[in-house]
Amino acid sequence: MTDIAATALSAPDMPSPPGTSAPAARHNGALGFGGWLSAIWLTVITTSTIVAPWLPIDDPRITDFAVPNNSPIGKAGHLLGTDQNGFDIFSRLIWGGRVSLIVAVGVLAIGMVVGGSIGLLAGFWRGKLEILLMAIVDIFLAFPALILLIAIVAFLGADLTNVVVGISLVSIPAFARIARATTLTFSQREFVLAARAAGATNRRIILKEILPNVLLPLLAFGLLVVGIAIVAEGSLAFLGLTSQETISWGGMINGGRPALQRENIAHTAMLPAFVMFLTVLAVNFLGDRFRAAFDVRDAVL
């Protein structure tokens, strides 16, 4: 996961290599063992971050002066120890999940609505509108995503809204391309022709015939973006581009680095890194299963 745009976002909308047939999709609806494990993990993370204020955990912003900073796992009444500020790590892991959750939901919603609309309109109307919209999309894709994101957040201020808007902005072009490609394949199908023959308006065809078909592949792609968005938010926090008030996994990793390098205390940086890894892994795993069922790549080709 070196670059947001290159490794993952463009993978599904790569130019179709001629002469290679896509591997047969695994059309099994079952989640499998790993799928269930991922679903359970995500459910646990999501629920605990939502109900965090009512959980019997320490205040994540209060220093425990009774124990030394960076105290180890399990000692002194802190389940996972304390960090460099004497904050409870377990509690901060749960509160930090909130930021990831907000970013995930926000980026998914904005990306699907804005990117999906652009792609749907371009794919349905074709002609000049398509050329114009896709030209804009291509220009945005040529923009170095991470640098654009850093610039937006650095200029507008590092609050959570700007982070969500920034990451969404960077991922909209990819959503638009997927939506357009899927729309193109579906708008030539018989049922669209049938609807048109029955006298349906364009508006009705878009909303009732095409949109429901585009939605699932787009959501499948969206899960991939969710994983990337969580990592991207972490990158910003890691670079120090978050407000001090925000508790985020990326920020926790960054905060734990000095202790790791100088005093050989690993858990303050490694625990958030591990939680983030598990979360992204779970999202990617579910997305992979989902995509196998609604083969996005097939639709793009």
Place this chain on the structure above:
Amino acid sequence: MTVIKTLLIRVTRLAAVVLAVSFLTFSLTKLLPGDPVNVILGPQASNETVRAAVEKDLGLDKPFITQYTSYIGGAVQGDLGRSYNSKFETTTLLRQKLPATLELMLLAQLISILISVPLAMYSAYRANTRTDRAITTTAFGLISFPNYALAVALVWLFAVQLRWFPAIGYKPIEAGLGANLKSMALPVAALVAGLMAVYTRLLRSDLIATLQEDFVLMAKSKGLPTWHILLRHALRPSSFSLLTVFAINFGALIGGSVIVEQFFVIPGVGSLAIESILRRDYLVVQGVVLLIATSFVLVNFAVDLLYSVLDPRVRRASA
């Protein structure tokens, strides 16, 4: 004739994209809040006369379009303006920072390919065995590992515990090849993990598809050895997705290794981008974006050409 025409159209489109990107960057730096003059002057920024003098000096008093056209006019002649801060030429800064980034990128790409091609070939040939599943699962895990998290783990293991490599810092090649490679080991490893995983998965799935084709069956029935079939028959037609992503990464890694460069304190293009963004050093930001966008566009162009070299069918179709 048609080939030349298609090429010309493509080149024009590429130039248009680069131009549009530069215009967008230019507008963004003007639209978004934050003023380089404030950063330069600090507490003196409220002094109107000083402010006007600095703005005039930097050419910021002219209208937007004039500023942009003179920027593009300079850029065509290889002049990307001077940094507001250090007063160095942007091109000089880029030339200073590019070697470290290029070294990081080339090493990471080379090692990733060297690891992933044999791994994918083995995995595809032994598809659905235990080894294959181990390889694909590991690759999947590595893709989900954020590179800063990986960097932390690498530093802890190899620099703090084992003390094999320095934790951070960059030694240029003039300091000796050994020292240079030692300082690059961990940053390169942090990039390789993700790249290698992506490449292995891409090549494996394409190889599995190719191995089911008739010509592979034909080769098998002729009694050709497995390694020969894999290397000489199956690899080339299976390498399109891999090559596309591999090539795109050449462009993307120039800006995409920001995190790794920042983490390991490598004086590269990514670090330059971040520093200049934070200091509102717009001309340098524009220079970096222009460099990355241009290489991205050029690489895409090269990939298109590469397809026709690799696959005779494309050559015939476009001719």
